[in-house]
Each structure stands twice: as C-alpha cells, then as structure tokens.
Amino acid sequence: MHICRIMARNFRIYSVIDIALPTGIIAVVGDNAQGKTTFVEAIAFALTGESPRTHDDREVLQKGAKYAVVKVLVRLEKGEEHWLEIAIADGRKRWIIDGKARRKWEEGWAPFHVVYFMPHEIQIVSGEPRGRRELLDKTLSHWNHSYHFNLLNYRRAISHRNALLERINQEGNLTKESRAEIDNWNMQVAKYGARLIGMRLEFIQRWHPLVWEFFSELGGVGRVELRYVSSLGEDALKLYSSGKIEALLERYIELLEEALLRDIETTATSVGPHRDDLQILIDNMDVRDYGSSGQQKLTLLAMKLSLGKLHELERKMSSIILLDDALSQLDNKRRRKLFEVIQRYEQCIITMTSFEDIPQPFRDICALFQIERGKVTRIK
Amino acid sequence: MELTPALARLMQELEKLPGVGPKTAQRLAFYILSRPKEEILSLARAIIDVKERITTCRRCFNFSEEELCTICKDMSREQSTLCVVADPLDLMAVESSGAYKGLYHVLHGVISPLDGIGPEDLRIRELIERLKCEPIREVILALNPTVEGDATAHYIAELLKPFNLKLTQLAMGIPAGGDLNYADRMTIARALIGRREFSETAE
Numbered sequence: 001m002h003i004c005r006i007m008a009r010n011f012r013i014y015s016v017i018d019i020a021l022p023t024g025i026i027a028v029v030g031d032n033a034q035g036k037t038t039f040v041e042a043i044a045f046a047l048t049g050e051s052p053r054t055h056d057d058r059e060v061l062q063k064g065a066k067y068a069v070v071k072v073l074v075r076l077e078k079g080e081e082h083w084l085e086i087a088i089a090d091g092r093k094r095w096i097i098d099g100k101a102r103r104k105w106e107e108g109w110a111p112f113h114v115v116y117f118m119p120h121e122i123q124i125v126s127g128e129p130r131g132r133r134e135l136l137d138k139t140l141s142h143w144n145h146s147y148h149f150n151l152l153n154y155r156r157a158i159s160h161r162n163a164l165l166e167r168i169n170q171e172g173n174l175t176k177e178s179r180a181e182i183d184n185w186n187m188q189v190a191k192y193g194a195r196l197i198g199m200r201l202e203f204i205q206r207w208h209p210l211v212w213e214f215f216s217e218l219g220g221v222g223r224v225e226l227r228y229v230s231s232l233g234e235d236a237l238k239l240y241s242s243g244k245i246e247a248l249l250e251r252y253i254e255l256l257e258e259a260l261l262r263d264i265e266t267t268a269t270s271v272g273p274h275r276d277d278l279q280i281l282i283d284n285m286d287v288r289d290y291g292s293s294g295q296q297k298l299t300l301l302a303m304k305l306s307l308g309k310l311h312e313l314e315r316k317m318s319s320i321i322l323l324d325d326a327l328s329q330l331d332n333k334r335r336r337k338l339f340e341v342i343q344r345y346e347q348c349i350i351t352m353t354s355f356e357d358i359p360q361p362f363r364d365i366c367a368l369f370q371i372e373r374g375k376v377t378r379i380k
Numbered sequence: 381m382e383l384t385p386a387l388a389r390l391m392q393e394l395e396k397l398p399g400v401g402p403k404t405a406q407r408l409a410f411y412i413l414s415r416p417k418e419e420i421l422s423l424a425r426a427i428i429d430v431k432e433r434i435t436t437c438r439r440c441f442n443f444s445e446e447e448l449c450t451i452c453k454d455m456s457r458e459q460s461t462l463c464v465v466a467d468p469l470d471l472m473a474v475e476s477s478g479a480y481k482g483l484y485h486v487l488h489g490v491i492s493p494l495d496g497i498g499p500e501d502l503r504i505r506e507l508i509e510r511l512k513c514e515p516i517r518e519v520i521l522a523l524n525p526t527v528e529g530d531a532t533a534h535y536i537a538e539l540l541k542p543f544n545l546k547l548t549q550l551a552m553g554i555p556a557g558g559d560l561n562y563a564d565r566m567t568i569a570r571a572l573i574g575r576r577e578f579s580e581t582a583e
Contacts, residue, residue: 145565156527163493181498184491184535188527 001112001318002347003043004081005073010065012038013374017070021349022367025342027358028351030371036351037118039371040324043349044116046072046086047320049095049102052116057093066090076112077318077346113315115308116322117301124303125296126288129277136200136278139307143315147199154192158269161185166267174264182260189272190252196273197230198240198248204228204278206314210306211299217341218305219334220298222282229279231255231271294329301326305341321348327357335359387413439510441486441503443468451475451484458482460517464507464536466490466524474522482520485510490523490532499535507536511543518546525552 008017013035030036037053041060044052051060061068067089074082085096095102124131141148164185168178204226212224230237232248232255239248252271256263259270280287280299287299301323308319321342327335327350336359342348343362352358358366368380383391387409394405412420436442437449444450451457461482465471471484487502510516519540523529533549540547553571554563563571 146569149566153527157531160493160527160531163496164498167493167496177498177500180538181491181493181535184531184538185493187534188531192527 001074001076001320003072003320003349004075006043006046006070007072008042008068008070010062010068011042011070012060012062012068014038014042014376015062015374017042017376019369019376019378021347023347025339025362025366026347026349026369027355027366028349028369028371028376029353029355030351031353034371035374035376036371037324039376040116040118040322040349040351042070043072044114044322046070046084047074047114049086049093052118053120057088058091061088074112074320112317113308113311113319114322115304115319117304117324117326119325122293122296122300125280125291125300126293129275132278132280133274133276135303136203140199140203143311144199147196150192150195150199154189154196154273157185157188157192158272158274161189161269162267165264165269169264169267174260186253186256189269190249190256193272194240194245194249194252197228197232197237197276198245200273200276201228201237201240207306207310210309211302214306214309214341215298215302217337218298218302219337220282220295220302224299224302225281225284227279227281229277230273231275294331294334297326297329298334301338308345318346321345321350323348323350325351325353327352332359336361436486436488440484441488441506442471442484460515461520462510462514462516462518463520463522465522466529466532470522470524482518483516487532490526490528491535492528502532504536504539508539511540511545516545518548521547521549523549 002023003021005020006017008014011017017039028036028039041051041053045060051057054060067087069085069087071083071085074084076082082098083096085094087094087096121131124135137147137151141151161182164178164181168174168182171178208224208226211226215222215224228237232252236248236251236255239251255271256269263270280303282291282295282299285291287296291299305321308321312318323342326338330338335357339359339362342350343365355363355368366380367378370377370379390412391402391405391409394400394408395402400408412423433445434443435445437444437452438447439452440449442449442451446453458481461480462485463471463474463480463482464485464487465474466487466489468486471486474480474484485503485507487504487507489497489502491497491499491502511519521533521536523533537547551574552567553574554560554567560568
C-alpha cells in the first residue's frame with residue numbers, strides 16, 4: 001500500500017501542502033527547522049489519528065489559525081482507495097476516514113499499519129521504563145481490542161485501590177473492614193493486571209526474534225534480547241509461561257498483600273504491569289546503560305521495523321514506513337543496509353539534511369523532495 | 381435586569397438539578413413565573429409528595445410508598461430467587477423485561493473508592509441479613525459489567541460463600557435483534573465464552 005497524495009492546511013509551519021507522492025523510496029531533504037519532522041508528523045497523524053509528537057493536539061495549529069487539517073489518500077494493494085483526514089478545530093480533534101468520523105483504531109477499520117521512527121523516540125531505548133511500557137501498551141492496544149479493554153479497566157482498578165489506600169492512610173489504622181475492601185480490590189487489580197502481563201509476554205515472545213533479525217540485517221553486531229522484567233518477579237512470569245494462570249493470580253495477590261503496608265504509606269500501588277519494564281540487551285548488556293548512541297538508534301530502528309514485519313506476518317497487512325532523521329549517527333555501511341531493508345517496502349518516506357546522505361547505489365532510485373521554510377517541492 | 385431575591389434563589393435551586401446549567405435555570409425560572417398559580421402549586425406539591433411519601437421498602441430497598449413495596453407484598457412471586465441490582469432504575473429495567481418473577485434487593489450504588497463509596501454505604505449488610513432469614517436458594521448478581529460493578533459482585537460473592545446457595549450473574553452477549561457485524565469485538569468474545577446448547581425454545 002502507499003500514500004498517493006497529501007494535503008494539509010495550517011499545520012504548524014505549513015500553510016498549505018498539496019503534493020502527489022510516488023511509490024518507492026521518497027527522500028525528503030531540508031536544512032534544520034524547515035519542517036521535515038512536521039511533514040512526517042502530519043502523515044502519521046492522519047494515518048493513526050494520533051500525533052507521534054505531542055499529546056496536546058492544539059499544538060499543531062499554525063500561529064493564529066483557527067483550524068488545522070491533514071488529508072491523506074491511501075491506495076491499497078488491490079487498488080482500493082481511502083481518504084484519511086485529521087482535523088483540529090475549536091480545541092477538538094476529529095479523525096475522519098472516508099467521510100466518517102472514527103475515534104480509534106480498535107473500533108474497527110485498519111487495513112494497514114504505520115511504522116514511524118522519530119528522533120525523540122530514542123528515549124524508548126535510552127530512557128525510563130515508562131517509554132517502553134507506552135510502546136507496548138500502544139502497540140498491543142492497536143492490535144488487540146481485548147488488551148485495550150483490559151488496560152482501561154486495569155488503570156481504573158488501580159485508581160480505586162489507590163483511593164482506598166489514601167483513605168486508610170488518613171484513617172491511620174487498618175480495620176478489619178478496610179482489609180476486606182483492600183482484598184476485594186487486590187483481586188480486581190490482579191485479574192486485569194495478570195491478563196495484561198500475559199498478553200505482553202506472548203507478544204514479546206513473537207516480536208523478539210524479529211527484532212534480532214532486523215538488528216543484524218541493519219549491520220548491528222551482537223545478540224539482541226528483549227526481556228520482560230516484572231515487579232511480580234521472575235517466578236511469576238514462569239508460572240504464566242507454564243500455563244498456570246491460577247497460580248499466577250494467587251502469586252500476584254500475595255505480592256499485593258506483601259506490599260500493602262508500604263502501599264498505604266505511599267498511597268500508590270507498587271506492583272503490577274504499570275511498574276514493569278522491557279529490558280533490551282545486546283550480548284547480555286543493557287543497551288540503555290552500555291549502548292553507544294549509534295547502537296541505540298539501530299536498536300530502535302530494528303524494533304520499529306520489526307513491528308511492521310510482525311504485523312504483516314500476523315495480520316496480513318503491509319506497512320507504510322516513515323523515518324525521520326534515521327540516518328544521522330549511522331555510518332555509510334549501515335546507511336546502505338537500512339536502504340536495502342526499506343527498499344523492500346512499497347513506499348518509504350525518509351528525511352535527511354543532505355542528498356549526500358543517501359548511499360551511492362540508491363541515489364538514482366529515490367524520488368527527491370525538498371523542504372524549505374514550510375514548502376514541499378518535488379525535485380526528481 | 382436586576383433579579384429579585386426570590387427569583388435569584390429559584391434559579392440557584394434549579395441549577396442544582398442534573399443537566400441544568402445557568403441558561404436553562406433562567407428559562408425554567410421565567411417559565412414558572414409566567415404560569416398560573418394553581419399549575420405551579422401542583423408542581424410544588426408533587427415535589428413535596430415524592431419526598432414525603434416515598435421511602436424505601438424495608439425489605440428490598442426499592443422505592444415504595446408503604447413499608448413493603450408492591451413486589452415484596454406480591455406472594456405469587458418466587459420467594460426463593462433474589463436478584464441483586466445497583467439501583468431502582470436497574471430494577472425497573474429487569475422488571476420491564478417481564479422475564480423475571482423472583483424478588484429483588486437494591487444496593488443503592490456500587491463500590492467505588494474514587495467516589496468515596498465503600499461497602500458500608502450500600503445495602504450489603506441488609507442483604508446478608510435477608511439471606512439469613514429468607515428461604516432464598518439462588519442469588520442473581522445483575523450488576524453492570526464495569527470495573528465497579530465487577531468489584532461489587534466479587535465482594536458480595538465472597539460474603540455469600542458460607543451460605544451455600546446458587547450464585548449466578550447475567551449473561552453477556554449479542555443484543556436481541558442485533559447484528560453480529562455491528563457488535564464490538566469484546567461483546568462477541570464474551571458471547572462466545574457464554575455460548576450454550578442450541579435450542580429453539582430459548583428466548
């Protein structure tokens with residue numbers, strides 16, 4: 001599948017975009033602060049309904065503008081065409097597919113998948129566990145409606161438990177009645193939480209070999225491993241993987257009970273998937289602490305591109321690839337490898353600061369676009 | 381226009397109603413002012429009556445004008461089945477189906493620590509007392525399938541363990557007259573889990 005055309009108005013630096021896009025590799029060249037990242041953001045926004053850059057949708061409005069719109073025309077393998085549109089007006093966002101408003105992917109229509117890579121996302125690999133949990137939650141929610149449902153319920157159950165902890169903290173003592181209430185919420189939290197952990201583990205098991213495969217293909221050296229680190233402990237994970245769901249639930253509740261006094265003091269629930277981490281190891285060393293910035297970038301690229309592959313294998317849907325500033329920090333050999341990989345896709349949009357960044361054998365096959373002060377023009 | 385104190389007070393009171401904002405309150409207040417006196421007195425009386433006459437049934441806690449509600453007084457109803465609902469509106473919903481002929485117990489809410497509602501704020505203790513002295517054999521937990529509804533159902537289920545009675549909950553699935561195509565995936569998944577033997581007579 002590929003994007004045939006993009007139209008936009010009042011989107012950050014862009015007053016107007018209206019340009020046709022070819023298939024194959026599209027190299028988007030421009031100096032710093034000319035609008036390359038915004039171009040990628042606009043496309044990803046229209047395709048997924050969410051900005052990959054900000055949680056505050058109003059941020060994309062051009063200064064002084066009352067509304068912003070991005071429309072993207074997508075053509076699927078069989079020639080079927082769809083218009084996807086994101087519109088922000090009056091502080092509200094509307095995501096419209098073929099003229100019909102949608103709220104989120106999980107409510108249905110998703111005949112394709114988007115893989116985007118943005119430089120700020122490097123903190124997924126190099127930063128706090130939160131970024132990695134978010135990647136897992138976002139990906140799994142898009143792919144699996146039941147994950148999304150469990151995640152919402154889990155968060156709500158945690159809020160209830162924390163509210164109860166707060167009350168007990170203020171009362172200053174743990175009565176028999178409060179104890180029974182806590183037990184009840186422990187059960188609810190564990191019920192949803194165990195399902196989340198289970199679905200995450202199964203997903204990582206399928207995802208992990210592909211990450212390693214892509215990492216090697218991109219010229220990465222070493223064995224990549226994704227290891228789910230749970231606040232419930234190693235043995236809890238083993239219970240799950242050996243099919244003992246009941247035992248996992250029991251163990252989960254035990255741990256919540258063990259943590260109770262501490263939790264009352266901090267009025268926060270200290271164990272569960274909202275505190276877990278996805279450790280990324282290369283030859284048994286944590287990339288977060290020991291990886292060079294080039295290695296971290298390669299790892300994130302491998303993670304992102306492999307998600308596209310996994311989606312294709314499991315859902316029989318191809319992906320659109322959007323790479324923003326993926327080439328900096330990569331040496332020539334690895335740039336060539338990256339182009340070898342993205343060449344396989346029907347369409348890949350990749351931004352860079354100079355045409356020279358494209359490795360030699362690929363210069364002739366790329367379509368070339370230039371971005372200058374919020375204007376996109378096709379050069380070749 | 382300068383408001384008289386009486387009019388301002390009426391608007392203030394009206395604004396406390398659910399779904400009524402300042403504009404609507406203003407419109408309602410002026411409407412009330414424009415109507416004949418008898419009509420408005422009749423409305424005021426209806427409001428007072430509802431508060432003075434209606435209490436809750438001392439057995440099931442449904443709204444009632446007498447000590448026992450009409451359902452509890454009706455001895456033709458099955459005395460061995462008890463349907464637990466969150467509030468009188470849910471009771472009306474179950475009742476209007478016409479498919480249930482047993483008794484009810486109204487909790488008046490669900491457990492929700494975020495809103496400061498614990499089990500002691502609900503009619504749970506009274507439910508246990510009823511089970512001790514009434515010949516109930518089956519309890520149906522007809523609570524909403526939300527986090528709070530599930531938590532309340534689980535809390536009650538734990539308390540009912542010593543009673544050795546049949547405990548059931550409402551099935552979830554495709555709505556009658558519904559289209560599989562339009563059902564969300566969660567509903568379909570739940571309907572599959574709760575599937576049953578094919579039968580021509582089941583409604």
